[in-house]
Amino acid sequence: MSTQTPNLVELRDLKVAFDGVQVLHGINLDVAHGDALGLVGESGCGKSVTWLAALGLLPGKASVTGSVRLGGMELSTAPRPVLEKVRGKRIAMIFQDPSSSLNPVLRIGRQITEALAIHRGLTGEAARAEALRLMDMVGIPDPRRRFDQYSHEFSGGQCQRLMIAIALAGEPDLLIADEPTTALDATIQAQILDLLAELKRETGMALVFISHDLGAVSQVCESVCVMYAGRIVEQGTVDQLFSEPRHPYTRGLFDAIPRLHGTRERLIPIPGTVPNPRELPRGCAFSPRCPKASNFCHTNSPRLLLQPDGSSLACVHPVEVAGTGAGKARIFEEVMQ
Amino acid sequence: MIPLIEARGLVRIYEIRKGPFSRPQPVRAVDDLSLSVMPGETVGIVGESGSGKSTLGRMLLGIDRAQAGEVIFDGRQMPPLHSQQWRALRAKMQLVYQDPLAALDRRLTISAQIGEPLDIHGIGSKEERKERVRELMGAVGLRPDQAGRYPHELSGGQRQRAVIARALAARPSLLICDEPVSALDVSIQAQVVNMLRDLQEQNGIAMVFISHDLKVVRNIADRVAVMYLGKIVEEGSSDTIFQFPRHPYTKALVSSVPVPGKRLQGRVILQGEPPNPAARPSGCAFHPRCPLATDICRTRTPELRRIETGRTAACHLLANDLAVAA
Numbered sequence: 001m002s003t004q005t006p007n008l009v010e011l012r013d014l015k016v017a018f019d020g021v022q023v024l025h026g027i028n029l030d031v032a033h034g035d036a037l038g039l040v041g042e043s044g045c046g047k048s049v050t051w052l053a054a055l056g057l058l059p060g061k062a063s064v065t066g067s068v069r070l071g072g073m074e075l076s077t078a079p080r081p082v083l084e085k086v087r088g089k090r091i092a093m094i095f096q097d098p099s100s101s102l103n104p105v106l107r108i109g110r111q112i113t114e115a116l117a118i119h120r121g122l123t124g125e126a127a128r129a130e131a132l133r134l135m136d137m138v139g140i141p142d143p144r145r146r147f148d149q150y151s152h153e154f155s156g157g158q159c160q161r162l163m164i165a166i167a168l169a170g171e172p173d174l175l176i177a178d179e180p181t182t183a184l185d186a187t188i189q190a191q192i193l194d195l196l197a198e199l200k201r202e203t204g205m206a207l208v209f210i211s212h213d214l215g216a217v218s219q220v221c222e223s224v225c226v227m228y229a230g231r232i233v234e235q236g237t238v239d240q241l242f243s244e245p246r247h248p249y250t251r252g253l254f255d256a257i258p259r260l261h262g263t264r265e266r267l268i269p270i271p272g273t274v275p276n277p278r279e280l281p282r283g284c285a286f287s288p289r290c291p292k293a294s295n296f297c298h299t300n301s302p303r304l305l306l307q308p309d310g311s312s313l314a315c316v317h318p319v320e321v322a323g324t325g326a327g328k329a330r331i332f333e334e335v336m337q
Numbered sequence: 338m339i340p341l342i343e344a345r346g347l348v349r350i351y352e353i354r355k356g357p358f359s360r361p362q363p364v365r366a367v368d369d370l371s372l373s374v375m376p377g378e379t380v381g382i383v384g385e386s387g388s389g390k391s392t393l394g395r396m397l398l399g400i401d402r403a404q405a406g407e408v409i410f411d412g413r414q415m416p417p418l419h420s421q422q423w424r425a426l427r428a429k430m431q432l433v434y435q436d437p438l439a440a441l442d443r444r445l446t447i448s449a450q451i452g453e454p455l456d457i458h459g460i461g462s463k464e465e466r467k468e469r470v471r472e473l474m475g476a477v478g479l480r481p482d483q484a485g486r487y488p489h490e491l492s493g494g495q496r497q498r499a500v501i502a503r504a505l506a507a508r509p510s511l512l513i514c515d516e517p518v519s520a521l522d523v524s525i526q527a528q529v530v531n532m533l534r535d536l537q538e539q540n541g542i543a544m545v546f547i548s549h550d551l552k553v554v555r556n557i558a559d560r561v562a563v564m565y566l567g568k569i570v571e572e573g574s575s576d577t578i579f580q581f582p583r584h585p586y587t588k589a590l591v592s593s594v595p596v597p598g599k600r601l602q603g604r605v606i607l608q609g610e611p612p613n614p615a616a617r618p619s620g621c622a623f624h625p626r627c628p629l630a631t632d633i634c635r636t637r638t639p640e641l642r643r644i645e646t647g648r649t650a651a652c653h654l655l656a657n658d659l660a661v662a663a
Contacts, residue, residue: 185385
């Protein structure tokens with residue numbers, strides 16, 4: 001969030017509407033070189049839509065306004081050939097379900113070399129050698145033997161590794177990982193998170209990690225954006241947000257996570273559900289579910305404001321910083337471990 | 338007190354073919370497994386995909402037939418699938434799946450679906466059924482005005498509430514929940530978990546709660562069984578099993594749970610792939626991924642045995658009192 005160095009990607013007032021229903025209400029977001037940014041929130045909060053819109057991947061019926069700049073180049077108005085040079089090359093994306101992103105009738109090696117040919121012009125032996133190197137890098141054992149296999153011959157975790165290999169083929173500046181570990185077993189999820197953190201360290205690429213799992217986000221990210229109903233409601237470093245969540249929604253997300261250790265307690269849910277974008281409540285979209293909402297919240301929509309500690313917050317009744325609640329102490333305890 | 342349901346030496350073998358002409362290969366989904374559930378008790382079953390959790394749940398209900406072993410429900414042997422007695426017994430044991438949209442009929446209103454078990458088992462008069470449906474909807478937190486809604490008009494959490502209401506309609510004594518909250522957001526998940534706990538306590542229902550999410554299981558179950566490749570490898574009270582895991586696999590599972598604010602460093606990340614039941618390793622099935630495996634682990638299958646009060650585990654290193662260093 002510093003303005004000294006030019007950011008890699010800058011989203012300004014990004015808005016998206018489907019059939020006249022607005023789902024994204026002006027997103028401002030910066031990703032610096034080598035940054036690791038987490039995007040969290042419940043399903044339907046606009047986490048994925050933000051990046052699909054930024055890359056021009058939404059269907060034609062979506063109307064997208066605002067500005068998306070990549071290293072000084074405007075993407076929102078860029079013609080298709082320019083966008084295609086960016087997508088997969090400078091900005092790569094991986095998705096939740098790896099087996100449906102891979103082509104079932106093409107050999108894995110061919111799918112990786114295809115990306116190498118498109119983005120780096122590598123062909124023949126050079127492409128094969130590079131593909132084997134990538135497979136080795138993402139932790140596929142015995143890549144030579146597995147080069148000619150099909151995606152069904154790989155497990156779910158390995159398919160996700162292969163997706164990451166294809167994404168890395170263009171040597172991207174930014175990798176967008178959209179719920180990359182949600183469909184995987186916990187042990188495999190830990191492996192993939194470990195791999196992403198390691199690749200980020202080695203290649204220096206920036207990472208945007210979209211997830212509803214706060215635990216997973218805190219493993220690989222340095223800063224976090226919390227989204228609710230198409231808006232950013234809180235933004236800060238992992239340490240700030242995890243030790244002292246200020247927005248009642250962020251706090252609610254933390255409190256809802258069941259604890260593995262300690263005494264068995266009743267879980268603390270957030271009442272109600274994410275509002276339908278067609279029937280957004282007046283005022284703050286979170287106010288109907290918020291324990292701290294006042295009359296003001298039901299009529300006025302709070303703006304995202306910069307806080308003294310460098311974080312941003314969109315709430316007029318934030319959770320007390322020096323709170324004495326047991327919940328706060330509990331979160332803090334785990335950060336300290 | 339006798340167990341409500343008891344499984345003894347259950348075995349389930351599926352046959353799979355790799356291609357149309359290849360010889361079928363046996364896959365031992367559940368392998369000589371015994372488990373008992375007391376009335377009103379919640380037993381959690383955890384493990385990775387392919388460990389046989391769901392097959393076990395289906396076998397407890399008698400939907401999947403056991404090739405060996407038996408299931409005793411309420412002191413009596415499980416009647417054969419689709420028999421008259423089995424159908425009657427099904428009123429007493431119900432199943433809740435992961436995907437509520439697939440479990441509901443899209444063309445029926447939710448009140449009709451919640452009342453369906455009452456129709457099937459001929460419980461109560463028409464008026465009483467209507468009253469019971471109203472009562473159930475209230476118990477799971479659905480509004481009366483939602484009675485006429487169709488499944489697609491409800492959110493994921495509301496659909497799962499409807500499925501649970503339907504499962505409770507015939508006042509079962511056993512509820513088998515197969516990943517009931519895995520598809521829900523964490524905020525909604527907490528709502529449904531609390532509700533399940535309340536309903537269970539109020540009605541004294543026994544529950545088998547199958548999930549890969551250790552955190553949820555810890556908060557709902559009294560006792561937990563950890564499965565690996567069709568076998569239980571560790572079993573104990575939910576208060577202690579995750580806090581002091583003894584089996585190396587349980588340790589790895591606990592360590593892989595991401596805790597908010599805790600960095601990756603210092604965690605045991607289990608290497609290797611989730612086990613393939615079609616290619617079961619010799620000896621202890623966990624040995625290829627086990628950091629502590631010795632020669633005996635590669636050749637001999639460890640028995641499930643008591644290692645401390647209220648705790649059983651299947652591990653050579655534990656059985657020989659070479660306690661695994663913490």
